[in-house]
Every structure is written in C-alpha cells, then in structure tokens.
Amino acid sequence: MRKEECFYLGKIAKKFSFKGEVLAYLDTDEPELYENLESVFVECDKHLVPFFIESSSIHKNDFLRIRFEDMTTEEDADAIMGNAIYLPLNMLPKLSGNKFYYHEVIGFEIEDQRLGVFGKIASINDTTAQPLFEVINGEVEMLIPMIDHFLVKIDRDNKKVIMNLPEGLVEMYL
Numbered sequence: 001m002r003k004e005e006c007f008y009l010g011k012i013a014k015k016f017s018f019k020g021e022v023l024a025y026l027d028t029d030e031p032e033l034y035e036n037l038e039s040v041f042v043e044c045d046k047h048l049v050p051f052f053i054e055s056s057s058i059h060k061n062d063f064l065r066i067r068f069e070d071m072t073t074e075e076d077a078d079a080i081m082g083n084a085i086y087l088p089l090n091m092l093p094k095l096s097g098n099k100f101y102y103h104e105v106i107g108f109e110i111e112d113q114r115l116g117v118f119g120k121i122a123s124i125n126d127t128t129a130q131p132l133f134e135v136i137n138g139e140v141e142m143l144i145p146m147i148d149h150f151l152v153k154i155d156r157d158n159k160k161v162i163m164n165l166p167e168g169l170v171e172m173y174l
Contacts, residue, residue, distance in 0.1 A: 001041055001048050001050070001086075001088065002048070003043075003048060003086065005088060005089055006041060006048065006086035006087060006088055006089060007086060007087060007088075007089055007091075007092055007101075007103070008027060008084060008085075008086055009024075009026060009027065009028070009034065009040065009085045009086060009087050010024050010025045010026040010027045010028070010064075010084070010085055011024065011025055011082060011083060011084045011085060012024050012042070012077075012080050012081055012082060012083050012085065013025040013063065013082075014081070015074060015077045015078070015081070016059075016065055018073075018074050019067075019072055019073070020067070020068070020071040020072045020073050020074065020076045020077050021065060021066065021067045021077070022065075022066050022068075022077050022080070022081075023059055023063045023064070023065055023066075024040075024063065024064045024066055024085055025062060025063055026062055026063065026064055030093075031058055031061065031062060031063075031064065032058060033093065034064060034087075035056060035057065035058055035064065036056070037053055037056060037087070038052065038053060039051060039052045039053055040053065040085045040086065040087060041085065041086040041087065041088075042080055042083050042084075042085055042086075043083050043084040043085070043086065044080065044083060048086055051068045051069075051071075051080075052068065052069040052070075053066055053067070053068060053069070054067045054068060054069050055067045089103075097154070098148075098151055098153065098154050099154075100154050102124040102126065102131075104156075105121050105124075105133075105154070105161055106121055106122070106123060106124070107120065107121065107159065108120070108121050108159045108160055108161050109121075109159060109160045109161070110133060110135050110144065110160070110161045110163065111160050111161070111162045111163065112163055112164070112165045112170055113152060113162065113163070113164045114164075114165075114167070115170055115171075117160075118135070118137055118142075118170050118174070119135035119136055119137035119140075119142060120135065120136055120137075121133050121134070121135055121161065122134050122135065122136045122141070124146070125143070130145050130146065130147065131145075131146040132144060132145055132146060133145075133146055133161070137173070137174070140173055140174065142170065142173040144163070144165065144169070144170075150163045150164055150165055150166075151163055152164050
C-alpha cells in the first residue's frame, strides 16, 4: 500500500502495558468510528507495514488502546513508538455538501462568483492559524483562506470549489 492511497489516522503515542499493548492518538473528531478495525498500516522506515489488530478500545476520548497480533512485549511496542498510522482512503466516511477532505479538492478548479475560474488548487497549507488553498494560475501562486463564510459550494461533479471572496483578494495576485 502506498502512502498516497491512504490517510493519516494518528500515531502510536505510548505503551499501555508490559505485554505489548499501545495507545494510539487518533487525529479525528470521531474516534469511535475506528474502534473495531481489523488492521492498520504503521509507517516503519518510510514504508507502510500492515499490522493486524487482536483487540482495541477507545481510551480517554482521543486514544485507541490496541493489542496487535504477534506483539507481546515492551520491546515489540518500543519498536513502533511514535510511528504514524494510516488507513486506506476508501475507509474515510463520505462527506457531502460543503464538507470536504483536504486531499479531495486537490486539482479542483477554484471559482469566484464575481471573477469566474481563477486557478487550480495545488495543495492545502494547514500549518497556519487559518488553512489556505494554495492556488496556481500560470506562474502565479495564490493563497486563498479557507473560511466557511467565503465558501459557496463544493461541486464534486464538475471538480470545482466555488467561493464568494472579498473584492481585491484575487486581484492582488494577478
């Protein structure tokens, strides 16, 4: 399985017992969706390795307590401590309306109601206080704030994000 075919679920945060159990921090608003998984992919040396789950349960809201098959010692758990865990993209719950996953809109055209189509979404920068669409228009890169108030529609059929942006925001780049 390649990383591009998966989504980041969280990471192995700490050991839970001396019998190889671990706590995985889940980066999600709905951890209960992932309580009964059969397996996950653990990133080991930049490769995704399948790990099969013997048992799991929610622990203190954001953590998943996991007992992996064939992992029975603290040393086994130490070997994957801090590693990221992933699941295949097809396991993401479907979103509709104006809710979207960041990876889902990459490559979509971005359109302003006033100006029309002004570029293509190349990536999303979520390292800032406000996530930003990184939009490419020829040689010009634009940063467009992902603010719900500006978002009019996610048109999945036509691969477009339609926005109502403040006057001057796009023009400042062009």
